[in-house]
Amino acid sequence: MKLREYEAKKVLREAGIPVPSGVLIRQAEELSSHLDALGDAIVLKAQVDVGGRGKAGGILMADRVTALAKARELFSKQIRGLPVKEILAEQKLAIQKEYYLSITVDRSAKQPLVLFSDAGGVEIETTAKENPGAIRKAVALPLMRDLPPFMLRELAGKAPKEVMPVINKLYRLFLEKDALLAEINPLVVTPDGVFAADAKIIIDDNALARQGITVNRDLSEREREAEKHGFSYVELDGTIGVIGNGAGLTMSTLDLIEYYGGKAANFLDVGGGAESDRVMNAVRLVAGVPSVKVIVVNLLGGITKCDEVAKGIIAAGISQRVIVRLAGTNEAEGRRLLSEKGYEMLDTMDLVVKKAVEVAA
Structure with missing residues (x-):
């Protein structure tokens, strides 16, 4: 489960990581007493x-004079189909330098990866694409509860010394909260110190009970539809629809789209053993996203035929172009059926993604 920004910053604050002064409001008038x-x-x-x-107009700058009017304006909006029911109002920081810090899971090493x-x-x-040398990485060792000083120094490089404790505190938080991702972007240096200006934390759904977290989220119409069909679905802001089977394959497809300069419109994992009706519903769901210009279907046949x-x-029966990669069980028959209907099929994920990015450009 992805925490909202104010929830993520509360977790950071409790972990000893500085965040900007702010207040959560549910009505514009609540802002008056905090100006x-x-x-x-x-x-x-x-x-x-x-x-x-x-990009969708969900972040506005204001001052004392305009704050209430801007808050009313923001509450009146819908952001990608969702009404704005809560606003985080924060003190704007005097930023001198911005850094990126995240901790996720290295699937190959099966250990936390610090970036x-x-x-x-x-x-x-x-x-990663434009300046890969700007990213420093470290894989934590098994049972490591704190990152050793040499690793913190190598990661921080020439950043101010106040950055190193933040890296270690975020690492501890990542372990203690059963997180899949803990990201601060940007981590900023100001005249008053180092602050997490924005944050993203994703908690493992299987650990929500242990963490005492109750899922209570507003869903868009498409997210409700995806939930009804049992799809793992996340809305993004690009133009390339993505359907895969298995979270790893689907995430890899998203990463490759980003690498080749495209933007994914969604993440949709149909799961294993998907039959034709399930695939049909998945394709129609993704085709219903207004921004989608082309859909990538990248599936490996095992129990899925x-x-x-x-x-x-x-x-x-959708109007958008569909580019397909199929491999595995009953592959020849699947290719024959699609070929007869004129669908474009390519042999590798790399080729499929390159073509989709070209079409969406």
């Missing part, structure tokens, strides 16, 4: 469970 504390420069951030919040970059404030995928996948794609 003195927030100061002359204020940032208003809609707390909605969608990506691309800033740190001097290029903060941008997506790490962009940095490629001919069933093909039947589902054909039955969906």
Whole structure:
């Protein structure tokens, strides 16, 4: 479960990581009593469970005079189909330098992976493509409860000394909260110290009970539809629809799209053993995203049969272009069915993604 920004920052604050002064409001008028504390420069951030919040108008700058009007404006909006019910109002920071810090799971090493970059404030995928040398990595050793000083020094590089304790505190938080991702982007240096200006924390759904977290989220219409069909589905802000089977394969497809300069519109894992009706519903769901120009279907046949996948794609009857990669059980029959209907099939994930990025451009 992805925590909202204010929830993530509460967790950071409890872990001893500085965050900007702020207040959560549910009505614009609540802001009046906090203006003195927030100061002359204020940032208003809609707390909605969608990506691309800033591009969709979900973050507004204000001052004491305009803050109430801006808050009313933000409450009146819908961000990618979701109403704004909560706003995080924060003191705007005087930023001198931005860094990127995240901790996730290295699936190969089966250990936490710490990433740190001097290029903060941008997506790490962009940095990895344009300036890979700017990212420093470290894999934590088994049962390591704290990162050793040499590792902290190597990660932080020439960053101020105050950054190293933040790296270690985020690592501890990652372990203690059963997180799949703990990200601060940007981690900023100001005249008053180091602060987590924005944060993203994803808790393992299987650990929610142990963490005492109750899931209570507003879902978009498509998210409700996905939940009804039992799909693992996340809305993003790109133009390339993605359907895969298995979280790892689907995430790899998203990463490759980013690598080749595209933007995924969603994450959709149909799961194993998907029959034609299930695939049809998945394709129609993704095709219903207004921004989608092309759909990538990347499925490996094991208990999922490629001919069933093909039947589902054909039955969906959508207008958008669909580019398919099928491999595994009943692959030849699946390819035959799609070929007869004129669908484009490519042999590798790399080729499929390159073609989709080209079409979406």
